[in-house]
Amino acid sequence: MQIPVVDLCRLNQSSAQRSLMLKDIAKACRKHGYFQVVNHGISQSVMKGALEAASDFFALSKEAKGQFASDDIRRPVRYETGTKDGKARSFLKHYAHPLSDWIHLWPAEPPSYREKMGMFAIEARKLALQLMDAILESLGLGPAYLRKELEEGMQMLAVNGYPQFSQPDVMVGLFPHSDYGFITILLQSCNGLEVMDHDDKCWRAVPHQPEALHVHIGDHLEVLSNGEFKTLIHRVVLNPDTRRISIASIHGLSIDEKVSTAKELLDGQQPKRYEDSSFRDYLDYLHWKIKNQRSFIDSLKIGRA
Ligand SMILES: O=C(O)CCC(=O)C(=O)O
Numbered sequence: 001m002q003i004p005v006v007d008l009c010r011l012n013q014s015s016a017q018r019s020l021m022l023k024d025i026a027k028a029c030r031k032h033g034y035f036q037v038v039n040h041g042i043s044q045s046v047m048k049g050a051l052e053a054a055s056d057f058f059a060l061s062k063e064a065k066g067q068f069a070s071d072d073i074r075r076p077v078r079y080e081t082g083t084k085d086g087k088a089r090s091f092l093k094h095y096a097h098p099l100s101d102w103i104h105l106w107p108a109e110p111p112s113y114r115e116k117m118g119m120f121a122i123e124a125r126k127l128a129l130q131l132m133d134a135i136l137e138s139l140g141l142g143p144a145y146l147r148k149e150l151e152e153g154m155q156m157l158a159v160n161g162y163p164q165f166s167q168p169d170v171m172v173g174l175f176p177h178s179d180y181g182f183i184t185i186l187l188q189s190c191n192g193l194e195v196m197d198h199d200d201k202c203w204r205a206v207p208h209q210p211e212a213l214h215v216h217i218g219d220h221l222e223v224l225s226n227g228e229f230k231t232l233i234h235r236v237v238l239n240p241d242t243r244r245i246s247i248a249s250i251h252g253l254s255i256d257e258k259v260s261t262a263k264e265l266l267d268g269q270q271p272k273r274y275e276d277s278s279f280r281d282y283l284d285y286l287h288w289k290i291k292n293q294r295s296f297i298d299s300l301k302i303g304r305a
């Protein structure tokens with residue numbers, strides 16, 4: 001499969017190169033809802049360090065990991081594990097921005113966890129701000145659109161561990177879903193991520209490319225763009241050859257800041273198609289959601305009860 005690739009080198013070259021890159025970004029976001037980014041500025045050692053920290057965390061005793069266990073999705077640091085309903089994933093989710101507000105709540109074991117994961121969090125955020133700037137500009141919203149709000153925005157790291165398993169019809173890693181934020185930057189240790197094609201609705205595997213990072217659109221960018229860019233449905237299949245680690249860095253506005261469709265994109269022909277909502281609204285929605293109810297993004301669509 002042809003994966004759209006964005007080379008970030010071109011961001012800082014001539015303005016002609018930059019506008020070509022913005023066109024590539026807009027095309028990838030509109031047609032696919034995802035792309036791979038290369039020359040992104042995050043060093044191999046920082047990426048390797050984060051994957052090692054994650055792997056060392058998952059190798060800790062049940063008791064050590066259990067102190068973070070909770071099924072209250074509103075907690076800022078939360079561990080969950082287990083094989084249930086045909087899926088097998090362990091994860092540690094933690095808020096990551098502003099780092100000094102949260103890092104002391106992250107695991108103190110393994111001893112290098114905070115440092116290695118913290119480095120990745122900082123670098124991923126820098127990249128996310130650059131990408132979001134470019135994505136919003138590519139939508140026709142002036143440069144620096146929402147920059148202050150995004151700089152003060154939230155970052156959540158989902159650190160995922162999946163077992164090796166070779167029967168995809170018996171057990172998967174993660175069921176189809178979309179992420180709530182503007183964008184997700186994903187680092188993966190090996191294959192396993194699959195994305196749903198916007199056109200034919202078939203699943204496509206996203207190959208692991210060690211030097212690249214996968215980026216996809218989340219619910220709140222669909223809202224901001226009035227549906228011009230669609231959130232990406234994705235899932236994880238278990239790898240038959242090896243255990244798998246992934247780190248998803250999810251970026252959005254701060255917890256109580258409502259995301260509204262950009263007024264610049266609305267007119268008589270293009271009425272507003274989504275309700276405003278914040279990250280807290282998303283958490284509340286998931287908290288109260290009755291099984292099998294609509295997804296968060298569907299719940300925001302206007303006029304489609
Ligand atoms: O493990 C992956 O590749 C994806 C993880 C994911 O979708 C998530 O944490 O939201």
Ligand SMILES: [Fe+2]
Pocket residue numbers: 177178179234248
């Ligand atoms: Fe996800």
